[in-house]
Amino acid sequence: MRRFVLTGAPGAGKTTIVAALRARGVCTVAEAATDVIARRQAAGVAEPWTEAGFLDRIAALQRRRQLTAVAPVQVFDRSPVCTLALAVYSGQQPTARLHAELERTAGLYDRRVLLVRPLGFVTPTPARRISYTESLRFERIHEEVYREQGYELVEVPPAPVDERVALVAGHLAAWTSTRVV
Template sequence: MRRYVLTGTPGAGKTTLLRGLAELGHEVVEEAATDVIARAQARGEDEPWTRESFIDEIVELQRQRQLAAPGTNSVRFFDRSPLCTLALATYQGRPPSPALTAEIERITTHGVYERQVFFVRNLGFCEPTAARRISFQQSLEFERIHEETYRAFGHELVDVPAVGLARRIAAIDTFVSARRTE
């Protein structure tokens, strides 16, 4: 199975792209950090990202989802990966935890994700949500850190420019379809 990652700045439309790819019949895996935040906020915790265990909770959920029962398709798309979690830790000024370091070692050693990573470019704004409380300027810094992180691990960034949704989905689908024949 080929596992592709969608990454990029917060609010760039990764989740919307993921849903569009699912509508085309692709298997998709939702972002873990958003779910970790939503669960904590449902328990009354307003800013779970300030908790020391936050990064490790994301890593554990990402690992569980990646190791879930194999799908029926030859391609699966992931809304972020542990390298995104490393970028998040870097952005927050935290050193990588042993759990994060071990997970990055596992996915790197075993080639879990494709070397080509879809880098979804910002849309020129960042809409705040309960889980995303950063300004557009902050999101651009986060975008830069993601780009540097993936490049540092030798990934090829496949640019997904800020064009209409249908064009973005078609570009990703076309890229993946072309790779199936290789």
């Protein structure tokens, strides 16, 4: 199996690109952190990212989703490396579970990671309460952490969704020698 990761700043358009790829028949795996936040907020926790166990919940959901994806080519909206970047950004110590996931997934994902560049703004949501300036700082941390982990970042520049999807699909096709979409 070939597993590819999209990463980048909050609000950069990763989930929109992943949804467009999924609509075209590509096997995609949804981001875990947003779903963990939404579930905890639905349970009455206003700021789940401040809870003990937050990083572990994300790592556990990422693991479950990764283990259930079975297509020969898979596109992930974030990875455990992103969760490590979140720990660095938020000043939290990476947990034993997160370290275990990083070890387990070392070599699992293609070393080329698609870095979706910001669009110039962030649309706030209940799960995304970050300013554009802070999202850029978070993006820099993602870049540093991925590089420290030995990944090569391949930029997906700001552009209309169809252009970004075509660029990502072109990379995937070139990297897998198969037509992706």
